Amino acid sequence: MTQALLMRYLLWPLVKFLGAFIVVQAIVAAMNWVERRLLGLIQARLGPNRVGWHGLLQIVADPIKFLLKEDIVPSSSEKVAYFLGPMLPLIPTFMVYCLIPFGPPPMFIAARVNVALLLVLALTSTGVYGIILGGWASNNKYSLMGGLRSAAQMVSYEVPFGLSIVGVLMICGSLDLVRIVDYQANNAWNLFPQIVAFFIFFVSMNAENNRTPFDLPEAESELVAGYHTEYSAMKFAFFMLAEYSAMIVNSCLVTLLFLGGWTMAIDGKGLTTQQLVSMGVLGGIIGLAIFLTKMMFFMFVYIWFRATFPRFRFDQLMDLGWKWMIPLALGNIVVTGVFVLIGQERLMYWIGLATLGAIGFHIFRKPVPAVKAKTAHEVAHAS
């Protein structure tokens, strides 16, 4: 009995966690290569293509380089905090892997918790401490400013990030990620009824991860390298690891909350969880593949954004967070509440679909023309 309990509650989850950990770390390492190659593709250049086939061994070469580099500790830094800075954000991000179902349960989830979503939010929001600590301990004004920016930014965007999920919870009626996914498989993706929440969640998650256009804490042209200016070698790699891991966690979350996770079904028809489970191991693999595809799409969008957008200024970022995102999220909660109250959730799906259609029509109406901006000269002569 004890042995079975141990198996069920300790050993088996540990194995699954290790599996998830290794897979996610592999994705993080691969993302490094994917990001650089994709940026190269977008920016009319090549990207890493020397080490191995199409530069694939870059994935290995980079960690080796980080490991072999000299680990410089500034003499005037606060040693303990300086050391803790890169470690702190890693621990909660790794813990989150236990809670995320990467495929149909019970195979692809290390620990199924009925308040998983809450726990995930709680854990991810602690990532900011490492950045503040690292920025402060470096004893460098640029690092300090980077850390402070990061703190303000993460605190501000934590609010719309959390609020945008409330609508999903009201519709699905659960904090359990598996049940949220199942609900979507039996109805439709939450993307449609919660299109506003999806938008807010997506923007906030970019801000949470300090990605362009919200990459102010590490804005190279302003703060040299922001909070990690003074970090080198493996400590620097840890910051990068934490950032990419957080990106993956957030991509997983948006997949689970809005895009139906590992299922591919509408109104209970298609590849629902039951369907996949009944298919055994094959079903598991299909579910995992669906999940990873959706997740990688969001990773791609991260990179796409990075290549496209300039950077916000700090006060503009705060404006956007407090004056637009939070009121919008609150409004979304009220509207969703009204619809749920009058029992017209179905109507929301159609509204969302229509909105998406309108957006799509607007974008793809005609081939996007090269913007013929008015030259300053024309402007001057028109007035």
Place this chain on the structure above:
Amino acid sequence: MFDVHEMEINFGPQHPSTHGVLRVLLSVDGERIINAKPVIGYLHRGTEKLFEHMAYPQCVPHTDRMDYVASATNNLGFVEAVEKLMGVTAQIPKRAQLMRVILSELQRISSHLLWLATHAIDIGAMTPFFYCFREREQILDLFENYCGARLTLNCMRIGGMPDDLPPGWLDDLEEFTGKFDAAVDEYESLLTNNRIWKRRTVGIGVISPEEAIEWGVTGPPLRGSGVNWDLRKALPYECYSELDFEVPLGINGDTYDRYLCRMAEMRQSNRILKQCIPMINATPAGDIKAKISRVVRPPEGEVYHSIESPKGELGYYIIADGKSTNAYRCHVRPPSFVNLQALPAMAKGHLVADLVALIGTIDIVLGEVDR
């Protein structure tokens, strides 16, 4: 009640976005700039002192090193000043004049491309950098085909040009000019109507026309404030008076208008280049040097001559004693140096992030600031 600490930040000289070795001493309250004091001189090489110890033709390569991203215009200003001093300006053959115009307009485009690339990356837009360098590379290839150098061209001589255009060069130029307008469209499609770009540039670093003149600001920053003044139109040199082009003007004098001005200027430069090709084909090949003495010994006197460099008014003030083949005194009026002086006035009250945009929009080259 609270102890308010101003933080002093040393912005540069080693910093990714100071475009060289500019150092700005910042007093900031949080991120708001209370005072910005540029500290320069890290790249001072005593060019003016060197000029006094060299014969006039020897000075030309040294002018390259001042504004090292626009060396052709530096050459042009110097050789024209010496020609003015010798009184041989009217003798320069038409073909040489057109070649000078072509090279300096290509140089203007390449300098503006470098400006756009770095300005955009300062504001966080990464991709325009690579697009700009793609076109700039083609211009540098053209330079290389003409004079063998890509950056420090040393491509003009007192009294004319060193060499005639190599065969096929004009075809390459024509191919480039044919494609370039579309390339500018591409840059503009990334930035001009981009909301984030507008939020970062509109209303930043506003300088009124009166203030701009008071600070001696020239070039695109002056025209961005709406002052219709371009030396190519106001005091035309070479054969600019025969060429048809417009001077783009801004209205508000902010970073966005200066951006629009430079973008439009690139189009206008391309327009000039397109006009030059048939004109230069009509001139006899090889007629590129005025018949002047090989030993440059100007009469006693002093001249100030300036041209419209990509950054603004680039002037040379030369005193000749009439006896020597060296300039007695050669002073350079660098546009970057003067424009940079307006930085504290522009930066006051803005955020640190805006300072980066402002350094970009003034378009300084430290080699020229410090000489």
Place this chain on the structure above:
Amino acid sequence: MTETPQPPHKPAAAAPAAPVGRSLDEIRRDPLIAGAAERAGDAITAAKEFAGEITLTVDRNRIVDVCRAFKDDGFNYLVDLTGSDYSKYPNHSGPRFAVAYTLYSFRKNNRVRLKVWTDEAVPSVSGVWKTANWHERETWDMYGIRFDGHPNLERILMWEGFNGFPLRKDFPIRGIDTGARIYPEVFPEGGGPKAGSTGKDVKDVNIYQGEWNRYGTWPPAQIAGGEKQAPNPELAGVVAETAKPTEEAPWHDPEKPLAERMDLAKNGGLKDRLFAAMAQTDCTACGWDCEGYAEAIAKGETKDLTLCVPGEAETESMLKKLMGAN
């Protein structure tokens, strides 16, 4: 505000249309400057035309008023402000420095140059044009011309505490200290770059052994105060030890002209005569001090007679003469 320039003039240099040699009164009546010149009155003391450019010489003490008059008359853009050192200008007499102000009028679309002569100070026009601020700092930095009334007259291109004014004609083009004199703790003796090394008897170019206050007084604040102070006694001691006349070498004095030095050494050997031909600044640009270089030439260790930088052509021709005579 949009300034519309007049139809452009012809390129000034292409057509020296203005008759050369107009008198001061004729130039004063030139439509370009007539209005301003009237207001400036007799502050304009001379006028010259060259290559179509008008240069007006202005009374030093009234330069601010003149500039204001020109600004009010439309010359609202100060193009350039710079100095020049006329100490080696052929047949020049009068004050050593000139400060040239190039003004531009958008309305008249032409430039005019004002020139002021001085030996040490000029009133600052930074109150008239803001842009004059850095120009004047640069001129101070390069020439040591003081601008009275300047709000912030400090070095701009050279570092704070730099010793000398680089664009003065007597400042050598190489062989001056790079900070060792001022920051001995940063530049320890024997360190730093070396020039002209022959492997033997090489001295550190960083340590300028000449009479350092010849190139201006340091710290500059003392000049700004207007009173001449004795140079830093510590440094002065070092200087006194090196470049000063001794019993054996009475010609070792940079202040003496070459003819006098040669006269003092006329009874000495070849080495002494060569020694006397040097500039006597012990600048070490050649790789030796003055005596060492003379000795090296005399012993045939070097055949290069062109290494003496501060001595310029004078020393070189004398060395050639001496070696040729030998």
